[in-house]
Amino acid sequence: KPRILSGIQPTGSLHLGNYLGALSQWVPMQDTYSCNFCVVDLHAVTNTKDHKLQQSSDGLREWTLSSAALYIAAGIDPEKSNIFVQSHVSAHSELSWLLTCTCPMGWMDRMIQFKEKKASKGDNVGLGLYSYPVLMAADILLYGAEKVPVGEDQRQHLELTRDLARRFNDQFCTGSQYKKLCKSLSLPTYPVFREPEAMIVKEGARVMSLTDGTSKMSKSDPSEASRINVLDPPDVIRQKVKRCKTDNFEGIIGAEDRPEARNLITIFKAVQPDRDPAEIEASVRDMNWGQFKPVLAEAVIEHLAPIQKRYEEVRGEEGYLEGVLKRGGDRANEQADETLKRARAAMGFVPRF
Ligand code: AQP
Structure with missing residues (x-):
C-alpha cells in the first residue's frame, strides 16, 4: 500500500x-x-x-x-x-x-x-x-x-x-x-x-472562527468563543453557537459575501455527512438566526457525542x-x-x- x-x-x-x-x-x-x-x-x-x-x-x-x-x-x-x-x-x-x-x-x-x-x-x-x-x-x-x-x-x-x-x-x-x-x-x-x-x-x-468568518478556526486564537473544541460539553457548545457572530441579512442561505453564514452552513452540513447537502439547505432555508442556531448546536452535539464517549473510554482504560x-x-x-x-x-x- x-x-x-x-x-x-x-x-x-x-x-x-x-x-x-x-x-x-x-x-x-x-x-x-x-x-x-x-x-x-x-x-x-x-x-x-x-x-x-x-x-x-x-x-x-x-x-x-x-x-x-x-x-x-x-x-x-x-x-x-x-x-x-x-x-x-x-x-x-x-x-x-x-x-x-x-x-x-x-x-x-x-x-x-x-x-x-x-x-x-x-x-x-x-x-x-x-x-x-x-x-x-x-x-x-x-x-x-x-x-x-x-x-x-x-x-x-x-x-x-x-x-x-x-x-x-x-x-x-x-x-x-x-x-x-x-x-x-x-x-x-x-x-x-x-x-x-x-x-x-x-x-x-475549512472551518472558520465563530467570531470572525474571514479567519480560520484556530487553537491559538486567544478567544475561547472563537472555536468549538471536540471535547466541549453540550452546554458549552450551545453557548458558543448562541453567541457566535452572524449578520443582518434575512434568511441564512444565499448572497455571496456572507462569511459567517457560509461558515455556519458548512459546519451544519459537515456534521451531517449522511444527509444530502441540498436537502439540508432546504430544511433550514426559511429559518432566521434565532431558529437556526439551536438546530446547528444540537447537530454538532449529536455528531460529537460518540467521539467524546470513545475518548473517555480511551483515557479511562x-x-x-x-x-x-x-x-x-x-x-x-x-x-x-x-x-x-x-x-x-x-x-x-x-x-x-
Ligand atoms: N480551521 C480549520 N479548518 C480546517 N482544517 C483545519 N486545520 C487546522 N485548522 C483548521 C487542519 O488541522 C490539521 C492540523 O493543524 P495543526 O495543529 O498542525 O496546525 P494549524 O493548521 O496551525 O492548526 P491550528 O488549530 O490553527 O493550530 P495553531 O493555532 O496552534 O496554529 C491540519 O491538517 C490543518 O489543515
Missing part, C-alpha cells in the same frame, strides 16, 4: 476545524493507504512566548495525550494505522539537522507562512518557527510517504520537501562511489529520499493509550532509523560500530 503521513500539533485542545479538516478526512484513508499519524509535539514548541503553551509544560504533556486519544476516538484504528508521538522518534530531530545543512537560506526566506507569522508576531518569532518547514520535510521523508494530506496553506512547505529530497539525492546519492558504499554497508542503492505528492484536502473542509503509542513509536522508529541510517552514510558520516 502507498504510504501516508500526517499530524496535528498539540498546541491546545483540538477543535472542530482540526476534526473536520484533518481527523475525519484521515479515517477513510486507512483502507487504501499504509498510514502514519503522529502528534507533532516538536512542531508545537516552535510557538514563542505570546502563546499559551509557554504557560506550562503540563499543557504540552496533556495536549499530546489528549490529541492521540482523540485520533483513536475519531476513528483512527491503531490496528490499521501507526499512531505515535513525534518526539518519541529522535530521527525526526536528527534528519531535520542534516537537511538544515543542505538547505539554502534563500529557500527558507521564500516561505510565505513564516513571513505572515513574523508580520503578526514581530520579535516573538523564534528560530524554530523559521526552520519549521525543514522539520516537516524530515517528518515526511523519513517514512518515504508517497502522499501527504495537506491544506492549501501547506502546499509551499510540501514543495520545499520535494526540493530538499531532490537536492539531497542529487548531491549525495549519485555516482559509483555511492553505490559502492551502499553495497559495502548492505544498504539499498537507490536514492535515499522519495519525492512526496500533495493530497490537497477539499476546500469545504489504564495503560491502553500508552500501549498504542509505545507500539506505534516502535514501528515508526524502525522505519525512520532505516532512512536515517542511509542518509547519514550518504553524507559521509562514519557508520556506528
